[in-house]
Amino acid sequence: MIIKKKWLGILTPLLATAVLSTAVALPAGAQVPAAGDEVLLEMQKAFRRGDKTRLAQLLPATRGHPLEPWAGYWELRARLEDAQDGEIQAFLQRWPGSYQEDRLRNDWLLLLGQRRDWERFAAEHPRFRMGDDREVRCYAVAVEQLRAGVPDAGAAAEVLRDWYALRDADDGCSYAATGLLAAGRIKPIDVWRKARLAAEANRPRAVQRAVEIVAPEALPGLRQALDSPTKYLTGRATAAGRERQELVALALIRMAVADAGAAARLLDSKWGVHLSVEERNWLWGVIGKQAAVSLSPDALQYFAHASRDSDLTDDMLGWKTRAALRAGQWKQVARAIDAMSESAQDEPTWTYWRARAWMSDRPGDEQRARARQLYERIAGTTGFYEQLALEELGGQVTVPPPPPPLTAQEKAAARANPSLNRGLYAIGMGLRSEGVREWNYATNLHTPGGMGERELLAAADFACQHQVWDRCINTSERTRASIDMAQRFPTPYRDAVLARTRGIGLDPAYVYGLIRQESRFIMDARSGVGASGLMQVMPATARWTARRIGLTDFTPGQINDRDTNIQIGTAYLKLALDDFDGSMPLAAAAYNAGPGRPRNWRNGPVLDAAIWAENVPFAETRDYVKKVLANTVNYAALLTGQPQSLKGRLGVIGPRVAAGEDPSKELP
Structure with a gap:
């Protein structure tokens, strides 16, 4: 694939002058040879194949190309495990402030964590700007634990949040959880809950990793509990001991995913008396969720067996709320939402339905006032529940006034941004994934030095002008106070x-x-x-x-x-x-x-x-x-x-x- 002429005409002059505060810049007005683009495309293919030899052969031909940072990243990343520290530091210093620099640092931090090289990890981690890798965050807590002795409760809670959110087996959060468990900052039940979440998601390796941490002696029975839950459950008479109780719970979870009714019958008739209250409640939450996902009218009956909503996850409570909505049980809607975490309750979905619950049954003045406060909290034009809340307040969706026009200086600053140019260039020549990542990095509000609202509008305008509509829309959507509907909802063709x-x-x-x-x-x-x-x-x-x-x-x-x-x-x-x-x-x-x-x-x-x-x-x-x-x-x-x-x-x-x-x- 050869880059389209319009992209050469639009982007190359920009890149020639803006390309970057790098050691290599294109001469003003220079045209990038089509062969240079072909080399980059070939390097991407070689990187995906893991072909280190081909990457090394092609790298010299990319010198001076606008996307040279990508070429250097691919070549070094492919052999990162064998690279010398000097090579890594040279790359990081050559492309300062770039996405590729921070991406390689992310990869390097993960490798240092896997190697337990905490000294170099601690030295490099403060320079990591994205900060969005859950495993890296967990490794950072592990480093702090080594330095300070016992991490605070906030650090432990962060590790659990990150660990629970990771679907597959990982090293970073598993390692941090192991240390936190040994230090008494998390409890065995926290680790078993990770195993339960992984079992429900059909992630057996993640289940095994969690069980290795909390009860390695239970591993021999784990495989049968996961692979043949019916045989495991019907072939046992008791569940004496915490480990066996949890294996029974894991088996019932696997059964519930396939047949919620069968799991409910076994839990009710045989296993409930052998489990703790918390284990029983969790299992009824899983069974209720699976029934609700199947739109079964039995879902609320299953949820009703849980004696404490506080033992259920936000996900379970979300499905309990949905089942209650479907059944017209507004009091249960309210109770389920009230049991959610504060962050979940703040989501527009549950804010809206909590307000509807207040208004469901001849509300008095107090209920009306509370519902109105919730509607006002989310009412707006751009989202589903925001629009519904606006209508509950008597409004309708109209086009808000546009923000003040962008100045020539604001537009020029976007056009001169190196990462935005690289992103558009990559997208234009067919490297869409790379271009999107580079663009998002440049516009991310959470990155130190990230863009403010006017800068985001200017970046969105830059993408709109070149008809890269996905970047136009997604960038414009990041503003909160300044809403440009023409950017967010363009009408091409x-x-x-x-x-x-x-x-x-x-x-x-x-x-x-x-x-x-x-x-x-x-x-x-x-x-x-x-x-x-x-x-x-x-x-x-x-x-x-x-x-x-x-x-x-x-x-x-x-x-x-x-x-x-x-x-x-x-x-x-x-x-x-x-x-x-x-x-x-x-x-x-x-x-x-x-x-x-x-x-x-x-x-x-x-x-x-x-x-x-x-x-x-x-x-x-x-x-x-x-x-x-x-x-x-x-x-x-x-x-x-x-x-x-x-x-x-x-x-x-x-x-x-x-x-x-x-x-x-x-x-x-």
Whole structure:
């Protein structure tokens, strides 16, 4: 792949003058040879293959290239375990302040931690600017423990948060937890909870690592408890001792993931009396969650067996809240949210539903005042629950006044930013992953010296001007006080979208809301499952839709053509919308997860569509539906100039009531 001429024309002069406070700069106005780009692309492939020899061969040819820091990073990272300290320090000093410098430092810190080289770790860690690696943070606590003796409770809590959030087995947090357990700063139950979380997530290596820390003598029975939970549970009569109790709990968790009802019966009839109150409550929380994910009406009954909500995780309590919403049990909604951690309660999702719970049953003045305070805390225009809260307060979504125009100096500063230029250059030549990471590093508010709101707006404008829409949108979304809706909700390809939607009677705001969520307007976007283009259409769906709309000359290669992609994507969305009775939430869910799933998810009680959306079992689809609908409302406000209602687009969702065959069954 050779970089497009427009990128050479736009970016090379900028990079020639801004490229960086580095030892190597391009001469003013110089053009980067296409061969230089090809070398970088070849190096990326070699890095992904782990081909150290090829990386070393190609590295000299990248000298002076705008993306030379990437070339140097790939070559050194591939052989980091064998590199000399002098080489590492030379790289860090050559590219000061760059993403590549801090990325290599991150990798180096992980290696130093694995080697238990605490002296060099302690020397290097203060220079780590990103600070977002959970393992590095855990190693840092371990270093402090060695220096200070016993870490404080805050450090122990941080290690547990990071450890619980890591899905796979790790060295950093496991090592820190081992030391904290020995020092008495965390308890054995904290380690067993890590094992339980890993068992539920089907991460056996992480389970084993936790058990090695807290009870290595229990390892012989662990494999059977995880691999054959039914055999393990039915072949034992008792669970004498803490280790055996926890192995029984792990086996019941594995069983619950596959069959919540079977696990509930065994827990109730046999194992409950052998376990502690905390263990029983946790297990009923897991069983209740699995039932709620399956939209089972038994979920609340399972949750009711837990005698203390405080023994449940925020995730379990979230699903208890969803089950209570689905059942119309507002008092249980309130109790479950009140039992969550403060950080969870502050999330817009649970803030909104807590307020709704206050208003659910003939509220008095005090309840109304409390609900209003919660609505006011989150009300806004850009998110699903923010919009719903705004409507509860009597407002509607309108386009907020734009911030003051960017000055020439602010725009110039963005154009001269080395990392922004490198990011755009990398994206333009096909190194999208690298370009996005570099761009995000430059704009990250949490990085020391990170951008303020005006700088973020200028950076977003820089991306918008070069039609790198995903960076335009994501960067603009980072502002809080200064909201530029034209940046956050751009309308590229407007003539094509409007012409197509008018022709088939589809709301253009809905289409734009969906494209923004699907691809961020990246023309060559491709998902991990093979969906392509602006509207992320799957090949089989494209062929079916093309036949359905009479596109007889369609070939698979056309799916990446902009107009063809829009034509097929909008046609399928319109078919889904019509077949799901005009329900935007159902059609969006069908577009994301396939129509078969929302056909099943709609069966059950008739629900406020916001409650239905919150109960979508798949986290990705749940988030998708809410974001598409919130996007749609904002695009409608932008396109029409009129106040808009999210509630008006939601309605209610329940089983099909029309007689005859469900037309949505034809959708692939």
